Amino acid sequence: MNEITPISIRNLSVFYGGLRVLREVNLDIPARKITVIIGPSGCGKTTLLKSLNRLLDPVEGVRVEGEVLVDGEDIYGPRTEVTRIRKKMGLLSQKPQVLPMSIYDNVAYGPRIHGLRVRAELDRTVEHYLRVSGLWEEVSDRLRHPASELSVGQQQRLCLARGLAVEPEIILGDEPTSALDPQSSQNVERRLMELKKDYTVVVVTHILRQARRIADHLAFLYLGELVEAGPAAEVFRNPRNPRTRAYLTGEIS
Numbered sequence: 001m002n003e004i005t006p007i008s009i010r011n012l013s014v015f016y017g018g019l020r021v022l023r024e025v026n027l028d029i030p031a032r033k034i035t036v037i038i039g040p041s042g043c044g045k046t047t048l049l050k051s052l053n054r055l056l057d058p059v060e061g062v063r064v065e066g067e068v069l070v071d072g073e074d075i076y077g078p079r080t081e082v083t084r085i086r087k088k089m090g091l092l093s094q095k096p097q098v099l100p101m102s103i104y105d106n107v108a109y110g111p112r113i114h115g116l117r118v119r120a121e122l123d124r125t126v127e128h129y130l131r132v133s134g135l136w137e138e139v140s141d142r143l144r145h146p147a148s149e150l151s152v153g154q155q156q157r158l159c160l161a162r163g164l165a166v167e168p169e170i171i172l173g174d175e176p177t178s179a180l181d182p183q184s185s186q187n188v189e190r191r192l193m194e195l196k197k198d199y200t201v202v203v204v205t206h207i208l209r210q211a212r213r214i215a216d217h218l219a220f221l222y223l224g225e226l227v228e229a230g231p232a233a234e235v236f237r238n239p240r241n242p243r244t245r246a247y248l249t250g251e252i253s
Contacts, residue, residue, distance in 0.1 A: 006031050006170060006200050007052060012066035014047050014056065021047050024066070025226045027219055034192060034201040036211045036232065039221035040253055045204040048221065049174050052202065053089045054082050070170075087114075090163025092176035092188075096155035098147035099162075103130075103139050106147045106158055110166035125165055133161035134191050153184025160191060171195060173203040177210065189214050208248065212236060220244050222252075 007029035014022040022044045029035050037045045047056070054075060056062045067074045075085045099106050107126040108116075116122055126143070130136040135157045139150070147158055156176065163171065173192065177185035192201055193214055205211055211218065215232035220241075228235060228244040239245045246252045 005029060006071055007202070008067075008069040009048075009051075010067040010069065012048075012051060012064070012068060014044070014051060015063040015065075016059075017061045021224050022051070023224045025221075027226055027229055029200060029202060030217055031200050032196055032198070033216035034196050034203060034214050035217040035219060036215035037202065037204045037219045037221060038206070038208065038211050039247070041206065043221045044224040045206075045221055046174055049172055049202065049204050052170075052172060053086050053091070055091075057082065087166055088168050089170045089172055090160070090166070090168040092156065092159055092163065092171070092173040094175040095179050096152060096159045098150070098155050098158055101147065102144050103147050103150070103158060104143040107161050107165050110162060114166060129161040129165045130158075132164060132191075132195070133157040134187060135161060151184070153180050153187060156180060156184065156188055157191065160188070164195075169200065171199050171201045173201070175204055175206065177205075177207075185210075220247060222247065 005028040009025055009027040012022055012025040013020060025048065037048060039045050050056050051064060051068060056064065064076055068076060070085060070088060073080065099109060104126055107129055108122050111122060111125050116125065127136060130139065135154060138154060147155065150158060171192070177188050180188065189210065192203065195201060203214065211232070217230070218232040218235045219229040220227045220235070222243055228239060228241045235244065236248065239248060243252065
């Protein structure tokens with residue numbers, strides 16, 4: 001993986017029918033850091049995130065212009081294998097979506113699809129990623145129980161374990177704590193901050209306090225335009241663009 005910019009976005013525009021949702025976005029995502037995308041509701045944050053692994057493909061009427069380079073490859077190129085691109089990325093959605101199976105099978109699902117069949121290796125894989133997601137101690141005695149029995153916060157960490165089990169390079173989070181209580185949110189934030197030593201992390205959030213806690217790099221979207229991006233501490237302390245300053249101080253929302 002490119003150590004500096006595993007994801008480079010070049011002149012990216014996204015249209016829903018005749019409506020332009022993103023306008024010529026240019027952004028480099030640094031490796032092994034947490035990049036947080038902020039902005040008001042409806043500004044294009046989730047659309048930008050979904051464009052990074054082509055989750056917009058099934059949406060009727062969507063048109064994408066420009067380039068999204070992942071490890072130097074344009075993922076919208078005509079010869080790109082979408083499944084291979086998506087395997088590089090683990091996704092945490094707003095609401096955890098566990099599979100209708102056991103806790104164990106949720107984590108083992110991806111490795112099995114990719115050919116891992118040896119039970120001992122599957123056992124090690126499941127335990128490892130449940131530990132990485134901070135869930136092992138809470139579920140180790142009930143791995144065969146339905147995942148739906150877990151609390152919402154535990155389900156979100158299970159989704160994190162499931163995503164990591166296919167060994168992605170990049171973790172995408174679309175408001176990953178919005179459905180969680182404060183304690184569960186802290187657990188997920190803590191895991192993401194620990195994981196950045198091994199993964200590139202991109203998180204969408206509308207919570208400025210959360211962005212201040214976890215962001216290494218910040219990108220501010222407004223009305224589909226990338227207004228400002230840079231090191232988070234610098235942007236928070238001394239935003240260059242008046243619109244960024246107005247959003248951070250609550251003058252616009």
